[in-house]
Amino acid sequence: MVSPMRIAREADATPGSGKAKFLSEYLTWRGVSYAWCFHFPMAASGCSLAQLPRWASETLRQHAADARPALKSREALAEARSGDPGWDGMQRYLRETGELHNNARMGWGCALVKWAASPEDALRMLLDLNNTFALDGHAPPSYGGLLGCLGLFGGPKGDSPISGKVSLRYPKPKYAGMPSKIADLVADSPSLPSTMGGFGQVMGGAAAAPTTTASPLAAAFARAWTDGQLCSTQVLATIDLDSDSELLHSAGQGAMAGESPPKRGKRWQRVALQEAACR
Structure with missing residues (x-):
């Protein structure tokens, strides 16, 4: 198996017009999908309108x-x-x-x-x-x-x-x-x-069990959802592309208030999970 963070790190170091789009899909949308599935679990049959x-x-x-x-x-x-x-x-x-x-x-x-x-x-x-x-x-x-x-x-x-x-x-x-x-x-x-x-x-036709391993983005995302913050705020996180780990910049009201992440070189990215799912 290849670490997803290794793929992201190597993509970030590669020139090309598709790099920004790839990193957006990986850092933002992949992370938020894992967060959603972790904090809003579904039946083995898959997702439903209730989610x-x-x-x-x-x-x-x-x-x-x-x-x-x-x-x-x-x-x-x-x-x-x-x-x-x-x-x-x-x-x-x-x-x-x-x-x-x-x-x-x-x-x-x-x-x-x-x-x-x-x-x-x-x-x-x-x-x-x-x-x-x-x-x-x-x-x-x-x-x-x-x-x-x-x-x-x-x-x-x-x-x-x-x-x-x-x-x-x-x-x-x-x-x-x-x-x-x-x-x-x-x-x-x-x-x-x-x-x-x-x-x-x-897999031989057998239904695979839903994956429930969440990105660390999950904690901030779920907190914002639970607190009803997602309609008007952003969840801020930083991704350290120099290591195979994802680090939350901050959690709770500090991130909700729009606090900026620390500057640690060009490889640090601020991911704004623009809300979407208003209740």
Whole structure:
């Protein structure tokens, strides 16, 4: 196994336009997903609407009876036959590689909100498809991303049919070309099987238990949530990229008041976990 902090440290030392995005995904969104799953545990079957912020679960249920003219079956979606070229391209890529970039997965997941008969059905299909084909199925970043399609880590927007105040991203047409990149991916990685399948398939079809090991960001995040601070404040933490550890800058009201982290060189990053999940 490779330490995630080693990967982050090496990424930070690497030039390239994608470095900032990678570190944002790793330091912020991976950490907050682990924190969420640790402090808001779920059943072995996976996450549920009950783990959404109250405004999100309420608005989705208020619109549960809205007409849904474009229902899709689980089988059609699994086989990338939705009829949407962008979504089908992402699904074929996911089936073959076991991976979707978070930006792509948001559009992939949000589409199911309107293609399923109810919010509960949408989440069930998201869990089924993701845990079948994605290598990070059953992992906190997966659950954070899937619930993010239903309002977690986001705030209420204008009211719309079906999705209510949950803001949806839609599949981009450019993603229709994602499957064309698979051959190059396999050519660059000779040891990579041409069809990797999902985490559940890799594990012989057995459901993996949810991961509950939390990042140290969890303490500050959970404290802010419990105290009702998250709608108007930031949780501040510092990440020491020179060691394989994550250190909280401060906890409690000091961080809530916006106290700045200590300056310890360019490798220290301040991560602002911008609230999202207002209760």
